[in-house]
Amino acid sequence: MKKICFKIYFILLCVMILIIPLTACSNEGNEKVKIAEVTRSIFYAPQYVAIEKGFFEEEGLDVELTTAWGGDKTMTALLSNNADVALVGSETSIYVEAQGSSDPVINFAQLTQTDGTFLVSRTKIDNFSWDQLKGTTFLGQRTGGMPQMVGEFVLKKHSIDPHQDLNLIQNIDFANISSAFASGTGDFVQLFEPTASVFEKEGAGYIVASFGTESGHVPYTTFMAKQSYIKENSETVEKFTRAIYKAQQFVQKESAKTTAELILPYFEDTDIEIAETAIDRYKSQGSFATDPILDEEEWNNLQDIMEEAGELPKQIDHNTLVNTEIAEKVIK
Template identity: 70%
Template sequence: MKKFMKLMMFFSMVAMVSFTLYACQSTNNNAEEIVVAEVTRSIFYAPQYVALEQGFFEEEGLLVELITTPGGDKTMTTLLSDGADVALVGSETSIYVHAQGAADPVINFAQLTQTDGTFLVSRNPVDSFTWEDLKGSTFLGQRKGGMPQMAGEYVLKQNGIDPQNDLTLIQNVDYANISTAFASGTGDYVQLFEPTASIFELEGKGHIVASFGEESGHIPYTTFMAKESFIGEGETAKKFTRAIYKAQVWVETHSPREIAEVISPYFEDTDLELIETVVERYKKQDSYATNPILDMEEWENLQNIMDEAGELPERVDHSTLVNTEIAKQVMSE
């Protein structure tokens, strides 16, 4: 958390944007323009791209500009400095901001993913993998304080592995360099997002042996959030949530191939077959939330994981940082 807040202060005057895309073109001159900052570009966020490509935002009178702000710290800084109206990022960031006493709280109002999105990849083939195989190994994990790392360590502990004593845990590699470090020979196991995990498997650089998403249970891994003032102004948040819900229903009722074809413009350097493989894997383990409600059980599971990792500044009531009324209204229409 300390690293997170230092970076928040460092970037407080700058919105770090690596990728900008007007994702929806509208002929409606009265369309309301909003900026959405996503923490990374990922197939894990397929319903968001479906909402953009299928015109669900446009149907609600919204013109969405999508920007990519790599890292939870940069994404939240962009939101807090009014560089974006809505942020797509891990719910833990709203807890970190709350702990600093924000005058205009950041509220989670629509959930997009409901499991961890990473996979355990081994360097060598493993027959009949068990978590005991990690003992004595070198494990290349994710950045300390981030949700992937916290969920990863939580899963290890749930399976009887002490991350600090049963293996050599490496956490000082920057997120963008983790896959490169593993490919260069660092670690016996690595925690990776898709499509990198599948690419490594196809290229023979690694082998997917387990899913952290399946092991950690339902958590609000990635949600849309905004300042309380934005949510309270007019119908924009409701229109946004309605478009996301339409996309969630669409993803639930369409095949991985159909989804891959729709979202492929956002992944021009990735083969369609690989996008389909990744979508299928995420659908199979229920990573895509089927509705935008972030419920109490998921919120408590998130805080339990943060607490176990020693990163929870204080427990926060579900009602304090989560708005479910908008999602419930949209779903009841």
């Protein structure tokens, strides 16, 4: 009996010895890519879908995602090689280029193509018009960031001078804007989802307009990497872009509920219904890019918005900081 048990044990041990190297080889075969995202947001749903659905793994990539909490911190991580890829607003690549970088930051895959903020009113307004903001206190976003620039662009589009026609507050950190509004600061506030929908559900605020709808298509959030990294890791960047494209197609084809259930682990404090509402709202206004191509019209619109806000250091050609060849190859 002891001999039989020993034989069984020996066979199982051999099987384990054979399996372990195969598993190790499989993991070792995946190339690691470090992503730094500017913030954690439902606005970036396709990125989380790419991770959860295993699209990166299918391409032989092992992604490590960290949240930098700010455009400057995200770009610092990229430039210091603490990240291989950054997910951040395209305006940051323009700021870096204007400073005379010897290794430009190249936009290679677009994730979102509109602004992701909404105008939230403290009181319910049945028939909203933009001129109702005049004379009010508006809690905006930080100076130099895309939400603030788009916000001012839209206000001016509706003949509102943000610095003369209303009391504009911009000295509150991004992370504290929602809590400041909740505590009574401001008549209107510019918020991302899902915070805007949470406020509406709780009766603390009411969504009255979309800055994304008003401002048109812009490369609001894109994946970018240093030119040297793309040159040295061209196949990796192509695989990365293909995984993102798969996720973009998934989000477009599947229901908002399906996507919400998939990415909810990234938003543990968010109710599934709120997540679904936010995703549906972004889908309906075309905020999620359906492919990773960042075209010239969007790029020029971005620079128009930056120039209107007085934040454009200099005009930069589309082909200087944007690589569309990778995305074009992937979607074919």
